[in-house]
Amino acid sequence: MKKPVLFKPADFAFDGTICICPSGKTLHRKGQHCVTDRGYRSIRFRGAEEDCVPCTLRDRCLRTPEKTKTRQVAFFQGKAEGHETHTDRMKHKIDSAAGKAMITRRFATVEPVFGNLRYNKRLDRFTLRSKSKVDVQWKLWCMMHNIEKLGHHGYGM
Template identity: 75%
Template sequence: MARFKPVQKGLMLLPVDISRQIIPGSFEHALCYLVDHELDFSGLRERYRNDTQGAPAYDPAVLLKIIFLAYNRGLIGSRRIEAVCRQNVLFIAVAEDNQPHFTTLTAERDCLPCTLWTQCLRTPEKTKTRQVAFFQGKRDGYETHTDRMKRKVDSDQGRQMITRRFATVEPVFGNLRNNKRLDRFTLRGRSKVDGQWKLYCLVHNIEKLATMG
């Protein structure tokens, strides 16, 4: 009769020293050192007004560490980042046992810093954001963005350009595309895409500092 290794389904205690999970020479160690010693968060921390009232907030430095580590692991979705902060020991160590909600990690409240946001709301004393729907009717002879892009791709110059995009010409893009899973941007708008691209570049540079000094 075949024999199999025993399995354990009962209670198990796994002692974990969080401070020893961040190994010197790793990306996580370089990330924590740069964020803790080289960046100034005083401007961000001054924006909090919960000294006497309100719930304690997550430290901006901790949130930045989580975002950088997630991008380094190819994780972009806020819900996936929230899950690994609860399940992954390395993320728990970098987050210092903080488990922020996905709404804390995402940037869905872009209109809050705007000084004119109260003019866009019907009841600004009750709501903070508002969704606006814009319906555009059909116009004769109007060329959609999809048709316009299709025409460009089908041209001789477009075929040459699209062929070059299938090749990874530099190690930097190879690292971001294959290791960091940068196959698409998850944000819309030039400024937001530019910010997400710079996040990836910062992750790449921190990784170089960790491996090469």
């Protein structure tokens, strides 16, 4: 049996403050100044349980009517003023003097070692099992990394 086509937010009557569902019931406002993680403002509404549970249009209103009691709907109002995304905040942090110092210190840490072993040497997983055997294999890979560094930087010349 084919699933019925679900109602979209455009099927709900919305005048900016009140939302009415396709069956004529008023939905209650669920949030004042909702802002998504991407910085969009929205107005959210939720149906009352006494209206939604006995409704004859439940199959067209809810994706899983057997699990969900009430319908929720959101109307997006555009980008929020002055709202920064996580990416924007990280860009500002990295571009600051403290951020540049942090990035510089990062290159002197062990991160390049793990990158070299994983991508250049293709150590994606250990081939041996048991803690002692894996420890020996890891030390062998690290020793190989250190010998390679000594060879590249002219040790003994």
